[in-house]
Amino acid sequence: MNIVTKELYPILFLTTALFLLIAVSATMGFLSVSVMDVVRIISAKLLQQPLPDIDPVAVTVVTDVRMPRIVAAVLVGGMLGVSGTVFQAILLNPLADSYTLGISTGAAFGASLVIVLQIFGLALPPAVSVPIFAFAGGIGTLLLVLFLASGDRRLSSTNLILAGVIVAAILSAAIGFLKFLADEQVGIIIFWLMGSLSGVSWYNILLLLPFALIGTGLAFFYGRDLNIMATGDRTSVSLGVNTVRLRIFLLVCCTLMTALSVAVAGIIGFIGLIVPHLLRHLTGPDNRRLIPFSFFAGGMLLLVADTITRAVLPAEVPIGVLTALLGGPFFCIIFKKRQQDGNAGF
Amino acid sequence: MVTRDFKTDTSSPLWSLSGIRFSYGKTEVLQDINLKLFPGHCYGILGPNGSGKTTLLDILAGVLKPIAGTATFQGKPLNQWPKKQLARVLGLVPQDFMVRFGFTVREAVEMGLHPHMHRFATPSELDLALIDKALQETGISAMADRPITQLSGGEKQRVALARTLAQNPDVLLLDEATSNLDIHHSLEILRLIRQRYENNDIHVVAVMHDLNLASFFCDELIFIKHGKIVYQGTTDSILTPDVIADVYEVESEVVYNQFTSCRQVSFRLPLEEKKC
Numbered sequence: 001m002n003i004v005t006k007e008l009y010p011i012l013f014l015t016t017a018l019f020l021l022i023a024v025s026a027t028m029g030f031l032s033v034s035v036m037d038v039v040r041i042i043s044a045k046l047l048q049q050p051l052p053d054i055d056p057v058a059v060t061v062v063t064d065v066r067m068p069r070i071v072a073a074v075l076v077g078g079m080l081g082v083s084g085t086v087f088q089a090i091l092l093n094p095l096a097d098s099y100t101l102g103i104s105t106g107a108a109f110g111a112s113l114v115i116v117l118q119i120f121g122l123a124l125p126p127a128v129s130v131p132i133f134a135f136a137g138g139i140g141t142l143l144l145v146l147f148l149a150s151g152d153r154r155l156s157s158t159n160l161i162l163a164g165v166i167v168a169a170i171l172s173a174a175i176g177f178l179k180f181l182a183d184e185q186v187g188i189i190i191f192w193l194m195g196s197l198s199g200v201s202w203y204n205i206l207l208l209l210p211f212a213l214i215g216t217g218l219a220f221f222y223g224r225d226l227n228i229m230a231t232g233d234r235t236s237v238s239l240g241v242n243t244v245r246l247r248i249f250l251l252v253c254c255t256l257m258t259a260l261s262v263a264v265a266g267i268i269g270f271i272g273l274i275v276p277h278l279l280r281h282l283t284g285p286d287n288r289r290l291i292p293f294s295f296f297a298g299g300m301l302l303l304v305a306d307t308i309t310r311a312v313l314p315a316e317v318p319i320g321v322l323t324a325l326l327g328g329p330f331f332c333i334i335f336k337k338r339q340q341d342g343n344a345g346f
Numbered sequence: 347m348v349t350r351d352f353k354t355d356t357s358s359p360l361w362s363l364s365g366i367r368f369s370y371g372k373t374e375v376l377q378d379i380n381l382k383l384f385p386g387h388c389y390g391i392l393g394p395n396g397s398g399k400t401t402l403l404d405i406l407a408g409v410l411k412p413i414a415g416t417a418t419f420q421g422k423p424l425n426q427w428p429k430k431q432l433a434r435v436l437g438l439v440p441q442d443f444m445v446r447f448g449f450t451v452r453e454a455v456e457m458g459l460h461p462h463m464h465r466f467a468t469p470s471e472l473d474l475a476l477i478d479k480a481l482q483e484t485g486i487s488a489m490a491d492r493p494i495t496q497l498s499g500g501e502k503q504r505v506a507l508a509r510t511l512a513q514n515p516d517v518l519l520l521d522e523a524t525s526n527l528d529i530h531h532s533l534e535i536l537r538l539i540r541q542r543y544e545n546n547d548i549h550v551v552a553v554m555h556d557l558n559l560a561s562f563f564c565d566e567l568i569f570i571k572h573g574k575i576v577y578q579g580t581t582d583s584i585l586t587p588d589v590i591a592d593v594y595e596v597e598s599e600v601v602y603n604q605f606t607s608c609r610q611v612s613f614r615l616p617l618e619e620k621k622c
Contacts (some may be wrong), residue, residue, distance in 0.1 A: 092446045224465065228457050230446045235506070237409045238440075239513065240433030240461040285447035 010289075014296040018074065021300055026066050028311035054263040064202075067328045071125020072200040074299035076261040077271055079215065083254035083261075084272025085279075085290050089226040091157040091245050097272035100161055100256040102141045102168035103253075104269075107262035109171045110137020112189045113179045119185050130192070138259030140165055142251060156233065160247075168314040173275070190194035196322030197265035197306050204264050215257045216295045220247060223288035230285070232274045249275045270327035271298050277334055301327075358517040360385050360419065360517065361406055365415035368573075375401045376573045379415070382585055388543050388550040390564030390581070392557065394594055398520055398573040399553045400441070406551060407438045407519050435462035437515030439523040443506035448493040451486055451505050452477065458512030462520060473512075483538055485531070496530055499526035507535060518542075520552035524559065536563045557611045569593045585609055 026038045033041075037054055041062045044051045051059060080098070087096040097106045110133035118124065148163035149156075175193075179186045219226075225241045236243050261268070275298045276290065283289050302319070305326060309317045359382040360564050366379035375398045375435045383389055383406075404410040408424040417424045419436070437458075440452050445454055455477050459469055469477070477522055481487045485505040489497065494505060503526050510518065511603070518539065523534040540563060542548050554560040560567060567584050569577040596613045603610040 025611075046595050089447075094447070138514065183439060221465070224457075226450070227453070228460055230449060232402070232444055232456065234409055235438065235440050235443065236434060237429065238407055238436070238438035238519075239457060240430035242429050280447060286453065 011292055011296075014293070016038040018300055019024060021303055022074065024060050024069055025070050025303055025307040026062055027245070028307055029066060029257075030059060030311075033062060068205055069306065070195050070303060071205050072197055072208060072264060073303040075205070075212045076268065078295035078299035078304025079208070079212050079257040079261050080271040080302070081275035081306050082216045082269060082291055082296035083220055083258045084298075085276040085287065086226070086250050087272070089287055090229060090250055091161055092232070093157060093161060093240055094231065095276065096161065096271075098254070099150050099168065099272075101145055101164035101255075102107045102171060102242070103138045103145075103164075103255050103258050104109075104262055104267055105136035105168040105171045105175070106141025107134040107259050108193055108267050109175050109178075110134045110140070110181075111174050111192055111262070111266070113137070115189050115192065116178045116182050119182055119188075130178050131204070134263040135259045138255055138262060141171065142255040144250070146251070148249070160251075179282050183202065183214070190199060191318065192322070194318030196318055197317065198310075198314075200264060208260060211257055211260050212295075215253050218253055219250065220288065220291045220305055222250065223286075223297040224290055226250075226287040226291075227285075256309050260264055266318075270323045270331070271302055274327045274331045275301065276292045276346065277331065279333055281338060351556075352425075355590070357384075358422060361581040362418045362421075363405070363415065363501045366405060366417060367414040368398075368405065368412050369408065374414070374573060377406070377501075378571075379575060380593045381568070381575060383551060385549050386546075388540070388552070388564050390552050390560040390567045391570065392554055392560055392567055392593070393570040397482055397570050399570060402570065403438075403519055403521050403551065403553050407436055407481045408432050409438070419517045430461050433515075435516050436519065437517070439503075439506050439510045439521060440521045441503075441525055443502045445494040446550045448495050449473065450491050450493055451497070451508075452481070453488040454494055454505055458509040458514075461513065470492045476514065477512050480508040481608065483511065484508040484535065487532050499532060500528060503527060503534070507554075515548065517549045517551070520550065522553050522555050525555055532559065539563075561610065562606060562608045566608060582599070582609065585611065 018320060023035050023038050023042075027033050027035055028044075037058065041051065041059050051187075070169055084097045087098060087101065088094055091100070093100070111130050114122075114124065114129050114133035118129075144169050145160065145163045148167070149159040151159065179189055181187055225246055226238075227243050228239050229234045229243060231247070233243050258272075275294050278291050278295055279290055283293060302323070305322050306319055309319055309322050353380065354588075361381065361383040363379050363381040365379075366376055367374070368376040379402065382544065391402060393399050401410065405412055405424075406418075406419075408419070408427060408429075411425060419427065419432070421487050424432070456469060458480070459473050459477075463469070463473075464581065478487070481490055484507050484509060486501065489501065494502060497505065503523060507523060520539070536559065539548075539550060543550050550564075552560075552564060554564065563579055567577070567579065567581050568575060569584070571593050576593060576598055577584055585600055587598045587600055590596065590600075594613075595616070597616050598614075599612045600609050601612075602608070
């Protein structure tokens with residue numbers, strides 16, 4: 001029996017749970033639609049069949065308004081969860097996520113920059129330019145961090161984290177300066193920095209989907225190598241793992257996923273940090289299990305958070321604020337509990 | 347394909363190093379190392395702290411690339427060996443074995459199978475038996491399901507050895523592999539490796555700290571000091587007060603000990619040491 005079949009049942013279970021959650025989430029909102037209708041609408045759309053007996057407004061709301069946002073929440077949450085797991089595994093640091101390496105901050109800087117440039121009269125279509133600049137900011141930051149950290153040829157995790165923290169600090173200050181420049185229009189930047197899935201379209205999904213699937217697949221593919229990397233560089237190399245190449249490859253891979261998530265949804269914190277921790281607590285540290293599970297857990301977590309802000313709360317709270325407010329205390333509880341159990345595991 | 351006849355053919359060297367230099371930044375650690383290591387020996391690398399023992403071992407293991415000179419293993423330059431293929435032949439037991447994220451002892455030992463296994467394969471019956479044997483031989487079966495983060499230094503070191511045994515290499519590189527162990531476990535581990543070596547299963551290169559253990563364990567010694575090989579020869583011919591005085595700057599007495607049936611060393615600091 002190989003690892004794929006062994007992990008198949010939990011994955012099947014998680015897939016079912018995810019689809020149930022999607023169906024339930026699609027019923028919620030200003031216009032109430034029953035679960036059965038949601039299933040019928042989606043299957044009819046997928047099979048290109050007509051729907052004579054359902055309110056056409058409900059059909060439009062479900063397919064064109066709710067579904068893109070729901071799918072985006074799952075994909076963005078999944079990518080953030082997987083990236084978090086992989087960042088922690090390659091940097092051997094339970095604190096690592098896309099913030100530690102400055103990637104999210106870089107993406108935020110890119111987006112803030114273009115928003116300020118637009119305030120000062122740069123004529124670019126905002127719907128396209130913000131994601132592109134965010135993406136470029138994330139990638140640019142990774143390149144800078146890699147350049148700074150590559151002083152010793154081994155690309156050690158300490159160097160990477162240190163370089164990441166320094167670059168992130170500089171970029172945070174730069175974002176502060178941009179906010180200052182934006183003056184009265186600072187609200188646009190702040191809203192974006194706090195993250196939102198409200199403007200997502202099917203076009204965004206087409207962009208997210210291949211990256212989410214390929215990125216998660218690649219991370220899973222290197223799961224065993226990542227496990228071995230938990231024993232340090234020297235022993236990993238002696239077991240035949242090319243640590244430097246794997247580290248760069250997976251960093252690029254996860255940076256693409258993070259930058260894309262930030263480009264579509266703004267800054268959404270805590271998913272990348274708490275999902276790996278929570279799962280390690282539940283299923284153990286094996287990355288071959290952790291990586292696919294992080295995708296599902298991250299996706300479901302962000303979907304729940306987004307559904308709460310979209311359909312439950314009276315006014316739409318920025319999603320990044322909600323994930324931090326829900327995730328932060330939750331993280332504190334896990335952290336404390338693990339200390340008491342005597343297996344902090346770091 | 348890897349030539350495995352080096353087990354019987356003891357005339358061609360396992361390793362051949364020439365003109366090896368290595369430095370961390372501007373600090374030169376190894377200068378002009380020329381060394382041939384032949385199969386069928388149990389080598390010990392000795393020297394004072396900071397003399398470059400571990401660096402030399404890492405170069406032998408292919409973990410570090412020398413900045414100058416050539417290092418070949420079984421006639422093929424080390425940097426041309428595919429990493430995974432090299433890992434099937436060469437196993438390294440590090441001095442400090444650390445594991446993050448609460449992997450259990452068994453999971454860590456299972457990692458030793460990595461170079462032999464297809465990417466998504468799970469261990470076969472035979473592999474599992476190999477793991478059980480490695481756990482048992484190193485005396486850590488009882489803690490197989492405990493997270494490594496909770497183990498003591500000596501227990502971790504035994505996990506590292508068990509993992510390398512599961513890796514089933516032809517050549518074992520030990521980096522002060524008994525430095526954290528109590529004397530009972532040190533002797534037990536060294537006897538275990540020595541037995542495998544005497545059965546012709548493995549070849550051994552060990553960085554050693556303790557001269558008495560080295561005398562018990564190794565049959566050929568290499569002394570390095572300030573990044574240079576200063577003495578090399580059989581343990582009996584080279585473990586002498588003169589050599590020890592030159593390398594470690596201590597006075598010593600080396601006598602054959604019937605109780606341990608090997609040569610044992612006693613030390614003291616030179617008497618006329620300047621007392622200022």
